[in-house]
Amino acid sequence: MKVSKEYLKFHEYNIEGSVENKWRWFKNSIGALDGIHIPVTVSAEDRPRYRNRKGDISTNVLGVCGDSRVLRDALHRQNCKYFLVDAGYTNGPGFLAPYRGTRYHLNEWIENTPKKYKELFNLRHASARNVIERSFGVLKKRW
Template identity: 40%
Template structure:
């Protein structure tokens, strides 16, 4: 019942009819399983230790496109918006650039498309950089990479120690970054675009992970049926 609700964003009444249970039973079971999954999250989303961050991922080592050029890679980081239902008086805080109310969730994943860190609950109006600052300032367990390591991030984040962003366009000219720009246009025109192409390709693991995540759990991308506190737990 829990999987049906989360996977299809189904209402409890319809789930009760499908499984031959009362709506009260469906509601009770939903929250029981939700509580259990919160404990399971601690087992599946494991913050890497400093020793683990120093270890070179085998998949990176074996890929000539990225090795040794991204030898300091330890993960990809990005933000994703998840729909949330809020009260009218706080709607402005959660209103994002896509014209919906949402959480801006920041996550880090490895090359196996496994989450290694998640910061949940930032209002949708927050910029990605602000969410990163929240996580670093308020979570002592934030996995900051060792000096010679880094997370790949997009241009929404600062290019600083531990975080490697792509080259940006400037007054001197446009520097392409997104894979779609290379697929529909000419090959990289200079060393900056060549770097950006492989940066985007390697960093896309976090975008693919988000895509699979939302494809499997429609409760995360459709109109939410639960209030903000429950949606945050989900």
């Protein structure tokens, strides 16, 4: 199963202003990475291969998204490159996850301000990583 250009429209765009500001805290970041299960319809004989841990029939999609300028810049640098990932991943070479046990999701910040450095980091991390969540939302609406 492949997702091709027939189903997705790619647009050239220029990131400026507040969105660009979100990435400045993560200068060596390549982008945001996340996985999602998308429900699929398959033949009865293929269902066991597509059954996820919750018992649903789906395909697991790993997606990467980011500002194309950040990506181009990161690929030309010789220093560390990494992806912003959610708490489902662990910190390690190439992955930068948020602090666990600290507020993270953007809706938790409504009318609140960070009080500790870990909260500030998580707020900035969530703001930058939100690009992959929005991209998956657009992808899921296609079906």
